[in-house]
Amino acid sequence: MHRRLTGTAHVSARLTRLMCLIVVVLGLVLAPPASAAASPGGGTQSLLGNDVSWPQCNKTLPSGQAFAIVGVNNGLANTTNPCLAQQLEWAATSKGIAGQPRVALYVNTANPGTAGTWWPVSNEYPAGTVVHNPYGTCKAPDVGEACAYMYGYAKAYDDAYSRGIGTPSAYLWWLDVETGNSWSSNRNANRAVLEGMTDFFHSIQADVGIYSTGSQWGQIVGPVSNSSNLYSLPSWLAGARTASGAKANCANAPLTGGGRVTLTQFVSRGFDYDYSCV
Incomplete structure (x- = not known):
């Protein structure tokens, strides 16, 4: 049932409706948009970088990254990332962070063996050019x-000189x-592949690290003795699902006995994010 308001009651009702309208409008102005997503860093943005490669070709890449890591290949060891030049330009916009190279x-x-498109003889x-081979003659x-x-x-030689990298010695690989x-x-042969790559990069005065998970590394390479040039290399560990998980993984064992975990990785919104442990 409705009744008509008059006099003071009528004015009071109009003021009440006006106050309600103001509250609603302010709520619309001040409330964050429902589609805005929280940063995947969760307060650790200054320690986060991104890694990109061929799967991110023609995609809008993240901005404001502390550092960047760019994939040189197109998924296989004997290929070139078709977006390498553009992604290196993006990487150069990284802000920088202590303990990590900006790019x-x-x-x-x-290790495809003779089933690959090329195998040394x-x-x-x-x-x-004869290479000193610690395992003898191939x-x-x-x-x-x-x-x-x-x-x-x-x-490694091809990666440095055949993919379009301007100054290969300037990078951490x-x-x-x-x-x-x-x-x-043969895990010993797999280890030898990585040792050959490491020796080449070291020969041009470049730094080297290893990216993997503990389980994959164990399956492919296994334990590494302190006589191997892999033994003291830094580890970049994949496998986390959140920034907090990546931070916690900094305490995990490195891939080799003499190394240390310097980076960990997690995935958010279709991109790889990397947490600096140093």
């Missing part, structure tokens, strides 16, 4: 440590070690 690179690694690479159709070492050395690539059942 670093990562490369795919593998000697200790020469490139042609005419001879076809050997798929053991000697030729595996040369394969790794050659792939992360070796991406994942079960998704081709590997031998």
Whole structure:
């Protein structure tokens, strides 16, 4: 039932309606938009970087990253990321952070043996240049440590000089070690591939690190002795689902006995985010 208001009651009702309207309008102005998502850093943004590669081609990349890591290959060790130049330009906009290079690179690694599109038959690479091979002489159709070492050395050489990297010695090169690539059942040969890559990068005065998870590293390479050039390399650990999980993973064991965990990774909104542990 309705009744008409008059006099003081009528004015009071109008003031009440006006006050309610003001409250509603202020609520619309001050409330955050429902579609705004919280930062994946959750208060740790200054420690977060991003890594990108061919899967992010033609995508709008994150902005404001503290540091960036760009993939050199197109998913396989013998390919080139088609967006490498553009992604390096994006990486150069990184703000920088103590303990991490502003821009670093990562490369795919593998040990395909003679099933690959190319496999070494000697200790020469490139042609005419003899490489010191700690495992002896590579001879076809050997798929053991000697030729595996040369394969790794050659792939690192190609990454440095055939993919469009301007000054390869200026970068930290992360070796991406994942079960998704081709590997031998001989873990010693797999280790030799990574040692060959590491020796090449060290020969041009570049720094090297290892990216993997503990389980994948154990399956592909296994324990590394202190006589290996991999032993003291820093670790970048994948596997976290949140920024807080990535931060906690900084306390995990490194991939090699003499290294330490300097980076951890988590995925948010379709992009890889990296937490600096140092």
